[in-house]
Amino acid sequence: MLFKIAIKNLLGAKLRTWLNVFVTSLSFFMIILFSAMYDGMREHAKQVTIDTEIAGGSYWHPEYDPLDPMTFEDAHAVLPRAVKVLVNQGKAFPVLVSQASIYPNGRIMPIIMKGITPEQNIVNMPTQMLAGHEEVTIPVMIGRGMAKDAKLEVGDVFTIRWLDANRTYDADEGTVVHIMDTENFKLDMGHIWVPLDKAQEMLEMEKEATYVTYAEGLSIVENKGNWIPRDVKYLIRDMEALIEADEPNAAIFYIILLCFAGMGIFNAQVLSIFRRGKEIGTLMALGMTRARVVGLFTLEGGLNAFLAAIMTVILFGPLLWYFGTNGIWLGVDYSDGSMGLIVEKYLIPVYSVGLVVTTTIVVSIIVLIVSYLPSRRIARMKPTDALRGKVTV
Template sequence: MLLFKLAYRNIRGAGLRSFLNILVMSIIFVLIVWMQGLYEGVTVQATTDMIREDVAGGHYRHPAYDPHDLVDLMEAHQSYQPQQKAVDRHDLEPVLIINASVYPNGRMQSALLKGIRPDQVLLDFPAHELKPQTDGVIPALIGKRMADMMQVALGDEFIIQWRDRQGTFDAATVRIVHIMTTIVPTIDAGQLWIPLKRLQEMTGMTDEATYMIARPGFQLQDPQDWKFYSQDELVHSIVNLMETKSSGGMFLYLILLLMAMLSIFDTQVLAIFKRRKEIGTLVALGMTQKEVSRLFTLEGTMFGLLGAALAVILGIPICLYTWRNGINFGPVMDSFNLAVSPIIYPIYTPEMIVTTFILVLFLVMVISWIPARKIASLRPTDAIAGRRIYKVRGAK
């Protein structure tokens, strides 16, 4: 208890220097927790939106279908007749994909032509907009990113060209009936959606699909040639990407921690230099050298504790505000091609806060102990006489 009283008295006696150290520690606490919450919010938001708009309960894919190799999709399709009952119950939702060329405003662009049933219910996807047109033109919907890239607007018509299953080229006119606002690039970038039956007729691939979206909790008893990819596997790439970015953020955490540790270290070294007579007096009065070392370590630790207390006062309103209202990054997020909304809602967990507190407090204790261990070689007579604590190089 005596050490605690002495440590608190010394911190209070340092005045402005102590306050600045505590303020720096509190800012470090708040920044680290806030940034970790931001990364966690991005990860949760990205995975949630992907599951809601694209993944659902997982995908049953044709073995030849590779989303990362879309040069030729003519072999990546097969019949889903054995699973027709599950499709009729909306336990499975078939999607057919072929390569196509589109010609908006006289320009040629490559695109993926995707077919989906307008009455699908598994995804938060505006497939119901694919209503038959009275003049027989093929209805199509695209995402906002794709519309911007093609420079097309609602109601525009243009030619698309594709190959059927025999390799014969054909062409038709499509009309943009809906431009969806989505943050999931896997259903937007480079893609054009039309009714599934129409695409099957155009390609001669009746009752065939490239992959089937599964209802959450549903599994085929006999998947046959379909290869199942679970929900976790499909969002794994996004989770890995955000973990990589979070690891990159560790470099910034390290810089912040080094700033705080340097402040504590300098304060402790200066305190030992200025208070050498006091230290010698305490040792002469019966305080062991280990107790003196503990005193200075405790002072540094109390900087961390008081900094954490101030961080609670400063951080709660900041974190609460961003948790409720989010942080609007505007169009910057589009440049990352991530399934992330421009408004990010940080997520703060007790584990995150406790881990940060323990890590910072441990580092403060270590950095406070390093200069304090020099006290073990201090002789009371030297300290009281005002001699230097540290040996001069070459002196005996």
């Protein structure tokens, strides 16, 4: 019986119903979109790191510590046999890491020089741009951010100074052969990339490397010597920790969005219900019990949330899908790493089932509560007061 009356009330109220439903639907949309953007930002940072840097994991020279440049000097050796097999099969590529200094436009800049196999296709880096270039002494690839900082352009020549395996300083001319666009600022800022064989020649570290990155889906090889296998989980642990530390912020962000949505829904629902004080009085005069009046209005709230969920799918679903597919242009370039996290130029929201289900449930509960509370208050009034419309918030 209540369901029938609630449906009649909702359909009969037309504009009022659709306004309430629209406000609730907009709340669904905003919460889902903003939370998905937040999740997308964090997920993207992880994905870009794996895509451009980590791949399936790495084997590290035992002395290598990427966070301590002082270790680079001793972190090089010939590859263990099994790791070398992977490299020969094209399932892995070595990287030789060294400290160096560059002198672009008369300035000195300490950098990390990395030698990488130009032919590799395991990580998403345009290393093939380093191939060829016999006409230059040291072909160098740098990132867009680095190019901006050092004021370098393709074709620019600058001095590179490094310490070789014999602990002798040497220097020569590097030529910028390519400036790469990468979302991973860790490959960009303070880095120069040279062909691996050139790096080995410069450093006098023939056939040596600092670490080897292998393709996804490979298991750890047996004969890896004293090299340390680092899987994806290990390599992204810092980022995971950063994301985990960010969880309270994400929760606060979600709560703030819910509060905004709740206020909108509360306004719409409360206004709608308190305007109907006389109607509630009439229903009571016609013999509807208080419990049923409260039930009716709470049910209307529930149906409102249900319609809002449908409206969200119909009205905002295509928009959410579009953003999820094409991303949202942020309009700000964070490729210099100033955010401390990889932030893409096009932010692609990630809609998890958990997010959608949680948001639907939480918003529906808010709607039910803001329907239940005012109707309970009105239903507790004397019917004579309700009939006279003597209803106050």
